[in-house]
Amino acid sequence: MNEVINKEQVLDWLDEVKDPEIPVISLIDLGVITNVDITDNKVTVDMTPTFVGCPAMDYMKQDVVDVLTKHGVDNVEVNISFKESWNSNKITDKGRKALHDFGLAPPPKHNLQVDIDILEHVECPNCGSDNTILKTPFGPTACRSIHHCDSCHETFEQFKPL
Amino acid sequence: MNQTALKELLYKIADDQLILGHRNSEWTGMGPLLEEDIAFSSMAQDKVGQSHAIYQILHEIGEGEPDQVAFMRNAEQFHNCQMVELPNGEYDFSLMRHFLYDTAEAIRFDMLTKSSYEPLALLAKKIQGELRYHTMHAKTWIKQLGTATEESKSRLQTSFNELFPYALGMFEQSPYENDIIADGIFPGEEALKEKWMARVEEIIGQTDLKMPEVSEAKLGGRKGEHTEYLQPLLDEMSEVFKIDPTADW
Known part of the structure; x- marks a missing residue:
């Protein structure tokens, strides 16, 4: 990809990545994506698990890579980090509504x-x-x-x- | 910072979680009621996941891959306390062990949130919240069954008496205790034991159970001395992994 990657665009693409067990909420709205950095056309995504033993973490990580690759981003790195750890207040209002509608x-x-x-x-x-x-x-x-x-x-x- | 001391601390915490996590998982499909079956299974998942995160920290400071460390060591290379390796026994025994262990673990992680070793402090902040559900579960059932029928009380009391010396073994001192404290990594086993004892007495005081007589702690686990029950547990836990340790999952 030659054109400069725009952060808004990346966040928009990442909205396609859903929680594998609750497929109505995106990882962005769940609050597990804590940072997106774009330097020299390399996209670095920081993620943090809801629960430390969450078995879906590897799937989510792969899904992030797959979605960005699909949109033409060749250079993607996903880090799992506890620097900014997850708590349930991080779920966005849109995410809360999606959970509610899901039952x-x-x-x-x-x-x-x-x-x-x-x-x-x-x-x-x-x-x-x-x-x-x-x-x-x-x-x-x-x-x-x-x-x-x-x-x-x-x-x-x-x-x-x- | 004394790396040997730090590694010793991390290994014993992670080994406790992994071994008790495995014992908890043995309740899957066997719980006395469905909710308890799920509770012990969920706590198993949490504990194994938490041990993995600590083995990952160890890996980043030069130790082996988490899977290798978890599945390829023999009993004498494990630093868990003996209490967590004891067989599950009946439900009262597992419940009492869960109460004694998780009360200590929750205080240990509260203390670790202030650790001078940043990766551990960050992880502890996360684990601290998860452990609230474990201590809440233990406390609810100890209070309920500790004030219920003669049978429930006498069963819990018998398990309590039997487990107490093993529970004291959780606080076996490390040879590096002074370094750990001086470096601000962890306030030490003695400080933890004091807080644990107060918390246990407080909750037991709300039941018809009695604190057991003070007895000698069952030590040795932290140095790799284990009961006859650990090696068979490890053999079973690692059976699939050892068929092909290079398999990609």
């Missing part, structure tokens, strides 16, 4: 001191009631908890606050 309760914003209280009455993504209980803080993936709604009697998952 997952978005994590409540918090002051980085998560305690059990904020898990107890999560708003049900199906009917909007907060008459809900935490069934277990451990769900089908490391980043989800399981809740039950006593109003609509549906069981639902939440993207866990961290």
Whole structure:
């Protein structure tokens, strides 16, 4: 590619890369892409995992490379870093809406001191009631908890606050 | 900064996580109820992932690849405390071990967020948040079952008494303890043990359980002296990897 790569354009392309387990939210909106640097037509993307043991990290890394390559960027480097570590406040408003529409309760914003209280009455993504209980803080993936709604009697998952 | 001292610290933390992570994973499909099956499996995933991140730091300062380090060492090369390698036993035993270990681990990582060794401090800030879910889980069940029926209380008390000397073994001092403290890498095992004891007493005080009599710590794990249970665990854990260590996954 000869023309100069523009950062806005790269961010736009990266919006195509979705979370492999929640394919409605992009890695940008999830907040796991922490920096994009373009120097001499080389694109360096910094990423950080939601949970340290997230098994999807390698897929996401490859997806970033694949999408940028598809758009003609030949020189891509992806670094996994904890310099700016992930917490659930990093999910954008657009991302929170996507989670909700997918049927997952978005994590409540918090002051980085998560305690059990904020898990107890999560708003049900199906009917909007907060008459809900935490069934277990451990769900089908490391980043989800399981809740039950006593109003609509549906069981639902939440993207866990961290 | 004393590199040997730093490596010793990193190895023992990562080895504890890897071995207990493997033991937790043995509950997959075996939990007493579905939620507990998933809880132990999720904590297994977290702990193995966290150990991987620490082996990665070790790799960056000259040690082997994380997979090699995890799968190709023998028991005497592991620095985990003996408590984490003990077989799962029944659920009460695994739950009590989880409580004793995770209470210490959470305090250890709180302390490490202030480490002078930056890569460790950054990782600790991340792991600290994840461990909140582990300690929350342990505390909830210890409080509930520690005040429930005669059977649940007596089972937990028996496991507590049996595990206590092993739990004290978590705080076995390193030969480099003074360097670790002087360099500001970690405030030391004694400081950790003191905070741990206070936290455990506080939670046990909210149940009908009693603190066991003070007994002699089961030491040796940090120096590579292990029970008969570690090598079979390692053989099983590394069985697939060893079929073809160069395979690309």
